Amino acid sequence: MKTKIFKVEHAEFKRKLLEASIKKHQSVIDDLQNSIKELLGNEEIINEDESDMSLQGFKTEQIQKANLIGNQVSFANDEMTLLNNMLPGIEDIHDEVILGSVVVTDKMNFFVSASIEQFEVEGIKIFGLSTESPLFQEMKGKRKGDKFSFKDQEYKILDLF
Known part of the structure; x- marks a missing residue:
């Protein structure tokens, strides 16, 4: 995919970008939480006959799946906190690649x-990139015009704000 330098007001675009990120991320959290409710919603059926070993195994499996999704919700909530904490300084313009x-x-x-x-x-298509990701580690501290490589791909920074 070829990109070009944006013809947008940078600070305003960043604010809109963060607002869209928060909205999209909340949607992911909601979906995960609904998955947990669906998994555990079957518990009423299971409780009818606890003596059936296959049902007990099913219940255990559902709880394990719900716990795994719960871990994802916890991680997503941490990322949502990060996004919300970015609000006060989001319109700052950067000259090197950092958070925001x-x-x-x-x-x-x-x-x-x-x-x-x-x-x-x-x-404008955008990918949200965590500071924990290996790709960010390659671009961290780079400036407009710099190049970096990741997984046999070379990237050139055309614009940064």
Whole structure:
């Protein structure tokens, strides 16, 4: 995918980007929580006949799945806290890649924040990138015009704000 330098007001775009990130991330959290409710909602059926060993095994499996999803919810909630904590300084413009940066490369566009699947703001496709990700580690501290490599791909930073 080829990208180009955005013709947007940077500070305002970053604010809209963070708002969209929070909304998208909340949707992920809601979906995870609904999955837990669906898994544990079957508990009423299971409680009718606890003596059936296959039902007990099913209940244990459902609880284990719910616990795994619960761990994902916990992680997602931590990332949501990070996103909300970014609000006060989101309109700051950066000259090197750090938390809160928008990084426009020749291949794709990144918002250094939390792990968020591709989404669009003002028709521009963006990937949310966690500071814990290996890709961020490669671009961390880079400036406009710099290059970095990740998984046999070379990226050039066309714009940064």
